[in-house]
Amino acid sequence: MAFSLPPLPYAADALEPAIDAQTMTIHHDKHHQAYVDTLNKAVNENPALAGQSLEQLVARAGTLPPVVRNNAGGHWNHSFFWQTMAPLAQAGQPSGALKVAIERDFGSLDKFKAAFKAAGTGRFGSGWVWLIVGKDGKLAITSTPNQDNPLMDVADVKGVPILGNDMWEHAYYLKYQNRRADYLDGWWQVVNWKAVSDRYAAAAKAL
């Protein structure tokens, strides 16, 4: 079973000005494609991994060769990331249930955004920042290094991701250079709250 690159669910320039078209094109067509290609090559060279789904590989990442862990994570994280965003006009708002949960667990939407920004700017080097639903049903913010994610057996804080932002420089450097905090601020304009709310509902239902 070969893994394949999912198309962007919108045009490369659809997230302007928060994320520029050139960044989106290189990020999707080059970086994500490279994770997919490297993952396929690594799985081909490890017959014991044949037939495992992306979700299965991610769940047991800590038992796998680093090349599989890193590229399965890269493929999962980026597939999730494209769906986490939408053009400004379609970005919407958190559902009623998600808004209640954010206010319960962070105080307010603004306080949540501030805590998410702090986790993103605090991630040293490359990685991701996430909003997850924990086993107790509570929302939490967590950050992972490299291409790890909260579904992995190796994650310090585990949970079901419902929103995530890419803290690798390749995600923002062309437009924002060293200003990761500005990227995090601008990114809220293109968060697909409909998708995030649907993920929250699914995760809450599965508890």
Ligand code: MN3
């Ligand atoms: Mn990336």
